[in-house]
Each structure stands twice: as structure tokens, then as C-alpha cells.
Amino acid sequence: MKFAITGGAGFIGGALTKKLNSMGHSVRILTRGSGRKSADPQVEYITAKYTDVDSLANALEGCDGVFHLAAAIFAFNYKEFEAANVLTTRNLVDAAAKTNSVKYFTYMSSQAAGGYSADLEHIRTEDDKPKPASDYGRTKLGGENAVESLPARIKKIIFRPPIVYGKNDSGVSKIADWVKMGIMVNTSKGDAYFNFIHVDDLVNAIVKPIEDESLFGGIYYVCENKPYNWKFFIYSMADAMKVKRPFMFTAPLFVLHIVAFLYEIIAKLFNIAPALNYDKVKEASIKGHWVSSSKKWIDRTGQQFTSLEDGLRKSF
Numbered sequence: 001m002k003f004a005i006t007g008g009a010g011f012i013g014g015a016l017t018k019k020l021n022s023m024g025h026s027v028r029i030l031t032r033g034s035g036r037k038s039a040d041p042q043v044e045y046i047t048a049k050y051t052d053v054d055s056l057a058n059a060l061e062g063c064d065g066v067f068h069l070a071a072a073i074f075a076f077n078y079k080e081f082e083a084a085n086v087l088t089t090r091n092l093v094d095a096a097a098k099t100n101s102v103k104y105f106t107y108m109s110s111q112a113a114g115g116y117s118a119d120l121e122h123i124r125t126e127d128d129k130p131k132p133a134s135d136y137g138r139t140k141l142g143g144e145n146a147v148e149s150l151p152a153r154i155k156k157i158i159f160r161p162p163i164v165y166g167k168n169d170s171g172v173s174k175i176a177d178w179v180k181m182g183i184m185v186n187t188s189k190g191d192a193y194f195n196f197i198h199v200d201d202l203v204n205a206i207v208k209p210i211e212d213e214s215l216f217g218g219i220y221y222v223c224e225n226k227p228y229n230w231k232f233f234i235y236s237m238a239d240a241m242k243v244k245r246p247f248m249f250t251a252p253l254f255v256l257h258i259v260a261f262l263y264e265i266i267a268k269l270f271n272i273a274p275a276l277n278y279d280k281v282k283e284a285s286i287k288g289h290w291v292s293s294s295k296k297w298i299d300r301t302g303q304q305f306t307s308l309e310d311g312l313r314k315s316f
Helices: 011-022 053-060 078-098 135-147 170-181 199-211 230-241 253-270 278-284 295-301 308-315
Strands: 002-006 026-031 043-047 065-068 104-108 155-160 163-165 183-186 196-198 219-221 247-250
Touching (some): 065 078, 078 135, 196 308, 230 308
Parallel strands (some): 104 155, 155 219, 183 247
């Protein structure tokens, strides 16, 4: 089969492309640029305008399925998040509906779309009403709503992964640089817990519905079913890197706001995505935990997830 991937040049998209190729499938990567070519006969690049439904439909025609991974994780305001995460998804949904070939649609949402858990006794599940705490989370939920409007002939599935990590991930690499320098900031009060998923586990999850179509039609949290605090994550990373564990301190909320403000100014000056912004500070300042249960997915598939410590050792 042939699958179209948005965000195919990214961290998760690259891993997904390799996985699909290893399964004997070919991949068409949608790109905004032009002229990019692949030496791999199983991979092709095609230019498409995400604001143009007809352009997207032409790019999707001939593909059996779509993996929609592209998203804005950082933006300067809600409107920018909405354009990237809601309007683009809606256009892609409309484009898929116009094709004669697309039968499957996989949407990479986020744990942020479901929201946080108030305490560790009531970990968030798919049955809970979504409660996003940031513009990113609200627009990823908006993308989910757009996917729900697909015609019945196209099977759909939505995944809500937490923090994704793995080898050559730019986000983890930036954190690793600070760990090497021997200093790290707790962006919460230090008592918040998080879920993690290794990129290989995530890719293995999102290709499973191709082999078992009964999985389509649902929304799933996918992660190692164990919460960790930020300190454990950072110390485990240092251990995996075989460097000294860094000094960690908890930054007051007003300091995070100042840092976010400075990051946004620098990002605007140099036309780059900010490494930290007010939206991420909103998520960091909630009184709760970014944890969810993957029991529903595990019960359906039997998939086992890599422990954080093993995954970090594998990554480094």
C-alpha cells in the first residue's frame, strides 16, 4: 500500500517512514517546498499547499491512507495555533474526502488535547471529557473534531501521545545540552508527574491499525503506563549519557513568564519558533499531572511499552 505523511521530514515522521518501508509499503511525503527528491524508490516527495484543498487532494490521490503528523507545537498566539492545527487538519480531511483512493486516516493528536489529571488517583482516560489547558491543546482538540467529520467510507483513528523521545529528537537533544552543562530547571513546582513514550513504541502503535482494522474508529492514549516526575527523567537521562547528574532548581512562575517573553522576542527577530512561550508556561503552571492511561490500547493490542530508563539508554 501507499501512505501519505504530513510532517514526514520530522522526528516521528522519519521513524514512521522507515517503519512503513520495512513493512513493504511506499510513502509519499507532503512538503511545502519544491524540488526535493528521494534516492529511495519507496519514498517520494510531493509539493502541496496546506491552505488549498484541491492541492492537497491531488497530493493524496493514489494513496491508501494518510498519517497526519504535522502540527505547530510552538506559536505566538491562538490564531497561529489554529491555522496550523485546526484549519490545516480540516483542509486535509476535506481533501481526503475528495479522493477516490484514501481509505484510512490517522491523526496524531496530543495528550494536551485531553488535558491534565488533577491527581494521580484519577489518571485521565479516553472516557473523560477533554479539558485542554493551553492554546496548543485546544487546537489539537479542534483538529480531532475536524477528523470526526470524515465520511464513513474512510476509517479513522486518533492517538494522544504524551512526551515523545528518542534518538536524534531535537527536543531531547536541547535538554541533553543543559544536562551536560550541569544545570536544569523544573518548569513545574517539582511535584508534577508526566508520561513518556519512546518514538519506536509510538510508531509501532500507529501502524497497528493497518494490520488490524478493528482498531480504527477510536481515540487512544498511548504511553508507558507509568508516571515519572521531571527529576527522575533528567537524572535518568544523565545516567544514560554517563554524565554527572545536573543541579536542578524550581523556577518561580514569574521567572518563567520573563523567560518566555524573552524567547518570543528573539524568535520574532530571527523568524524562528520560540523554545518556550506563554502557552507552555500555562501548561507548566497547572496544579495537576500530565498523565493518562493507555489501558484501553494495551487491552486491545497487547502492546508493551519501553520503560523510560531503557528508552533513554537506547536513545543515547
